[in-house]
Structures are given as structure tokens and as C-alpha cells.
Amino acid sequence: MTQPAPAGIVRPKGLRHRLMRILLFAVLGTFCLYYLLPLFIMMATSLKSLDEIRTGTLVSLPRQITFDAWLKAWGSACVGVRCDGLKPYMWNSVLMVVPAVAISTALGAVNGYALTKWRFPGANTIFALMLFGAFIPFQVVLLPMARTLGVLGLAGSVTGLILVHTVYGLAFTTLFFRNFFMGVSDGIVQAAKIDGAGFFGIFSQIVLPMALPAIVVTVIWQFTQIWNDFLFGVAFTVGDSNPVTVALNNVVNTSTGVKEYNVDMAAAIIAGLPTLLVYVLAGKYFVRGLAAGAVKG
């Protein structure tokens, strides 16, 4: 997103212009509030005590800031029958997301490279067929996947989820890298071939270093998608192997005892913190991923 509309055009100045400008900012500001409201409520509520929640309103700021809810959400809230907080499930998510992102990105890079820079007959068809995997509603593979994981002895395990995310992430990572490599001149590869480099030599020494932006975009995209995944998590894991999104949903929907909204909110923020941080720190690349992966959703 580079240049806004040309600004210099001489337009009629005066009251009407200034009113329009005020209106413009009013609308933009209102939408800012709309988008920020849930985050604000989560934050404010998580820092309140239960008493304050009962007496205050939705949008009131905490009078007395307390981190009790955060501590409980992290270490002792009940997820189903187990009361160790989100900590073990965060760990599950990390154990799932790191290998799944690394493997799917690496495979996507090699695949995209092979399909664009070593175009063999049928490469385009293979790409189109693989890309299709990015569009399917995953419901259509849930049942056979559950059975396959069972056969492989991976049912209900984090390893099983890694496999699932790698397999279904491949379509996206291949798409990202293919799009990037399409923009890299074939001449570079040809020159390297003449210089005597082979398939992997060109990949590791020439193409991969150039692809750093694509790697960043892909890693961020995959990280966000896999961390936020709920469907595969809820379908293929049970109890102790739940990723944090599933655990969070269980915390929020635990109906026993007093409803501790502050703990729910703290748990939600904890579960969302990794992707939120990535978004704040590398938002530019996230947006690029959104544009490139416009197909997904």
C-alpha cells in the first residue's frame, strides 16, 4: 500500500470541506471503537475482580487492577476436569506449531521452486491440482483423516496434528512460494546452471536467500493459521493433547461452579497473545500474506 489518492488537486476550500473532513474522522474513529471494543473489554475485564465485574458495566475501567485472573487462567483454571490452567495447552500449541510451520514452509519452498524454475511437462497441472487443496472445506476430509490418524497410531496426539497441518498447509505454502518465484527471473537460474550448480545448489545458494521476504510472509501466515486453528484441534485431539484454542473453548464453556468472566477473558488474551504479537510486530508481512493467500479464508 504505497500512495494514497493524489492530494494536491485544488478543491473548493471552505466550510463544507472542513465539515467533510470532520465527518471523515468521525466515521473512521467510530469504526476504530467498533473494532477495538472486544479487545478493550477483554483487557479491562481480565484485570477486574469478580466483585467489580458484578457491580460495574461492560466498558468500565478496572478500579483496582488485579492479576489474579491472569494467574488463574495460566496456572489453575479448570479445563474440563483438569485444573492446571492453560499452561500445558499453550505448550501443546507450541509443540504443534513450530514443526508444522517449519516443515510446511520448507516443503512449500522446494515445491514452489521446482514447479516454477524447473518447469517440466505437467508442472502447471500439478500445481493447479495441489492448489485445489487450499479451497476445500476441511469438513470433507475430517472423517477419513480421523481414521487415517487412527491407523497410523497418531489419533489424539500432537504429532497427528502436526501431520494434518503440514499436509493441508502445503497448498498455501506452495502457492506463496510459487507466486514469489514467478517474479524471479529465469535468467538467474539459467546463469547458475551454466556456472555448474545443480537443483539443490541453486536452491540453497541462490534462490533461497532471495526468497527471504516470501519465507517471512509464509512463516507468519502459517503460524497464524495453525495457532488459530480450532477445527482440526477439536476433531483430532482429546483432553491432554488439545491445542490452546480448544482448551480455551473448554474453559469458557465449563459450566460447573461460578462463572469467572475475568478468568475467561485472561485466558482468551493469553491464547491470542502469540498471534497478536506477531501481528503487531510484523503486520506488514501478515497483510501481504492476506493479499497473497486471498484464496484462503
Added chain:
Amino acid sequence: MASIRLDKVWKKFGTTEVIKGIDMSIREGEFIVLVGPSGCGKSTLLNLIAGLETLSGGEIFIGSDLVNDIPPKDRDIAMVFQSYALYPTKSVRDNMNFGMVTRHVPQSEQTVALAEVAGLLHIETLLDRKPGQLSGGQRQRVAMGRALVRKPAVFLFDEPLSNLDAKLRIEMRTEIKRLHQRLGKTIVYVTHDQIEAMTLASRIAVMDNGHIRQFGSPEDIYERPVDLFVAGFVGSPSMNLFKGRVVEQSGLRLQVDDPAGAVHFPIPRNLHDAARPYLGRELILGLRPEAMVREGAHRPGSETFSFDRTIDVVEPTGPDTLLVFTLGGIEAIGRVDPQDKISVGTKFRFDVDMGRAKMFDPVTGLHLASVH
């Protein structure tokens, strides 16, 4: 039709000054070309006249109206853009009509105006097509048609031919000139191509770094450049600029040192008075390639001077042949008749018409005005 007057016009983008106090007076019906290297501010100046940029200082008048705060649509102007800027989703007809529709021109007048302009530009058959279905040259015509159809007082052209191939560019150049002769409207035309500037303009403004270096007829610009910048910018190949020392040697001469032996150019008589104060100091001699020809090719009677040089490179262009040689540390170019048979590495004797030589002060870069 209208005149245009610029009075101490400034434009800043943030802290960068792009136009630095330009004064300019354009008469009704003139064809003005703004020319200069990229980044010199010529397009910005055009945008300021159009109202597509807001002035940082100064005043612009179109006709007798101060237009500083008048939006582009009320300035009675039309513009042709470098990218043509045709509306891709509208047909050619709607592209040309759009300006009249927004101004609520009655349908019947629109039809008449459109038919007239379409006929003038020979685009009658294209009216129902979309811009995407047109060739580059056709798009160019439609862009001009869109400007013409409203019969504005002033036409603004922003490098309109730079996206065309060479042959088409020359055709359209002629066409634009013909249109100007026929319609007699005021035109301000931006280009970086000095041939376009020379062929089209009634007056050229040579711009550099936010200033106008010289504003005059094509002949003025070519024959009487006011400084080294204009001298070097206009003409292709550009003027040879030899640095030398003024010496007294059977009259005032400019001594240009060279490993192959110095050359002593006699300083033209009309510049003697101006050059005399420089005796013993440096001056720059400007000679256009066509001022250096084979010995004996000049008409007799002019201030002819001859010298020999070894030819390094021979570049036939067709109508003439360019000879490259080294003198005074620069690669100089002479333009000779293709009939002159020359081989590389041999000596060649040039005749120089010193009557057409220019002299410049090496410090200020200014032309040594001839003293009458």
C-alpha cells in the same frame, strides 16, 4: 483561448523545493514546451497550471483570472497525460463525453462535439470500443480527443508521446503541430525529448532544478544558449565543450591543450571584447558537431579555422557521419558528410566555423554575451 501568467511560483513537497520562484508569461495561442532532465520540475509546473497540485507560493493567472484556488474543472483547461489515463471501464465515446456529462452539457451538443472531434482525429470507428481494445497510437488519439472535445482555452500535454514507438511518435508529433496550427489554442507541453521541443514549440522553456534556465524561441535556444546547461542539454549529439586558456597569439585565441598537440582556436571577432578580460585565464569553447566539417566544406567568407585530429571512432547515422576524436581531455564529435571517406586511426582535417562558436565562463557557466 487565453494567456497564462506565472508570478513567482513556488512549490514545495514537505521540505523539498521543486519549483523555485518561476516567472513566465505565455501569450494567447502560443505553443510552449517545457523541457528539461527528469526531476527538473517540469511536470510539477504543468500540474500547478492544471490545478492538480496546490501552489506553495506565487500566483497563476489564466486569461485575466487568478486561478490559485480554482479547481481544475473551472480553469477551462484540458490535459493529455503520459499514460493517457483513459477510464478503462468506459467506452471511447463515454471517455470523451465524461467531461461534458459532468458539466451538464446538453446531449445534442455532446453529440455534435463528439462527431466533430472524432472526425478530426479519425477515430469514428473506435467510439464503441474500450481502451483495452485499442493500440497505443489509438489510445493516444482518444486521449487527445477527450481533451479537444470540450474546446477549452488551454491544452496541457504531459509527455504525451513518450509511450509510443519511434515511428508513431513522429507521426503524432506532426499531427499535434497540425492541430495547433488549425485550432490556434494555447498549449503548454512537457517533454524530456529536445527534438520534440524544437519541432513543436513556438517558445521553449528549458528547466533545471526548479528554475527556468532559458525561455525563448527554438532558434534562440539552439543558437544562443544562455549558459552551459542549456548548451549541453539541447542538441543531439550535444555541443562539444572544450576548456582552454585565452592567449594572445596573432589575435585572441583559445589554447586547448592536448597530448597530441595543443589547438589554438581563434576567438570569434564579435566576442573579442568580452573575452579580453579573460586573457591568461580559462574559458569554455562550445562547438556544435555540425560546426566541425571536412576541410573546404564550409561556405567561404565565414571565420573558418582548421585543425587536424586522429579519428578514434566513425559512426555513420545515414544522413551524416559522426567522427569521434579526443581533444582537451574530452571526446569530441564532428558531423561530416557521409560522402567523406574516413578510416579509423587516420588524421582528418576539420574546418570550424568560428562564427558559430560560443564562449562560456567556466565558473558561472554563463554565455559570454557578444558586445556590440
Added chain:
Amino acid sequence: MSQAAKRGLAARRILERQLPKIVVSPLFAASLFFVYGFIAWTVYISFTRSGVLPSYTLDGLSQYIRLWATPRWQVALSNLFIFCTLFITLCTVIGVLLAILLDQRIRIEGVIRTVYLYPMALSFIVTGTAWKWILNPGLGIERLMHSLGFANFHFDWLVNPQMAIYTVVIAGVWQSSGYVMALFLAGLRSVDDEIIKAAAIDGAGPLRTYASVVLPIMRPVFLSSFIILAHLAIKSFDLVVALTGGGPGYATDMPATFMYSFAFQRSELGTAAASAVMMLATILAVIVPYLYSELRGASK
């Protein structure tokens, strides 16, 4: 060079030439198995009598007949229709509006853009927690309005079977409209400046410039954002689970939650498979024509 060495070299050359295919094949095979193989399996199962356990005896269209006779499926479909229509319309309107407003040289554009887009970075399981609370009649907006003195303010959509689906729409639009804004903003920025200048000279004000010149150029963006939104809508799962859990009752069920529930909670594999196939068919109907024209356009 010895004969053997020559042969070795030749073999290496052949290997080198085949290397790209050797690298791609296992990945392609995985995709064939996990995508096409699994789809085939699901389709097959949808034509069997499978219940708790898969059965491989074909049984014609019986599962589809059962599916379409299930009231819950009909609710899911009509919800999907309501959701799709409102979600796509509202997201597009808000997205286009915000993109145009943000295109007016706003100094803090970067910050605003970040705010508009962050919901896309968070799982709805996370933000749904807040939404659930906001929309909760006892605790959320309703109580806030009461405490502000609007004693008669009534907002119980979340627990009202007739209205609950609209809360899903509100939250869905909240999550995805920023994305549409980003798509359109990128589109607006790619419009040639000179076209906007030409429109200014032609006498079009800002409103007419956008309506008559710029937005028509955005047609491909409208199309792709429609596709993306439709795709998002059909796959909506987290949104419903986090906000209503499909409830009250099954009032906010959508095909995605219907399928999950029949597959993993009620273990009616055949019906679940049939509903998954219906989802796939719907998405194909939207995506295939688009993809076809895209790929054809790209190869040109």
C-alpha cells in the same frame, strides 16, 4: 575417462534432470492421497449406509434423502443463506467505505489500518469470548444501556432462536470487514494517479470520481472479495462454536457445525459425509468458475 566413469556421469546427469520431478512427486502424491483420496472416501461413504462405523456397501442416495429430510440441516442451510447474504453485503459495504475514507491522506492511516485488520489475526475462539459477553443479555450491552438509563432497552438476540443467527452476522462482519478494507485499499492504491487527475480535469468531484471512475475499475477486487467472503462464510465454524455453540437448540447451526456434530458427536458418518459433500459442492460452485478464469487469465 574410463567407460565406467562416463556411465556414472551420464547416470548422474539423468538423475539431475529428474530431480525436480523426484522432489515434487512425494508432495504431489501426499496431496492426491490426503485431498483427492479423502474426498473420494467421503463421497463414497456418503453413498453408503454408514452409521457409527463406516460400511462399504453402497446404498444409493439414502443418506442424501435423510439429510434433506433432517430439519436441523434445513435450519443450517437457511442460516447459511441468511449469513452469507448479510455477511457478504455488510463486509463489502463497510470494507469499500473504509477503504475510500482511508484513501483520503489520513496521517495516522497505518495505525487505523492496523486496528481495522487485527481481528483477522486472532482466532475467533479468542475474540468470541468477548463477543459472547457483549451480546449476553444479562451482562453485556443490555445491562450497559440499562445503567445508562435506558431501562427499556432490550437486546436478547443471542438467546433468541429467531435472532441468534444475526449475532453471528455481527461478529462475523466485525472479524472480516477489515480484510475487505485491506483488499480494496490495495486496489485503490493501484489505480493510476493520472486517471484520478484526468477525472478532476473532466470536472468530477471526489464522489463522482469514486462512483463513476474508480469503483468500476475495482471490479476484479469486488469479484475476488466476494469469492473470499463466500468461502469464509461457507466454512464458518469457529465463529458459531465460540459464539452460540450452534444454539439456542440448533437455531444457529450452519453446515460446518452440522457436519462436525453429526460426525463426532452423533457418529452418523453417512449423513455427516453427505453434508460435507454438499459443502464441497457449494464451494466448488463458487470457486471453480473463478479459479478457471483466473488461471486462464494468468497463462495469457
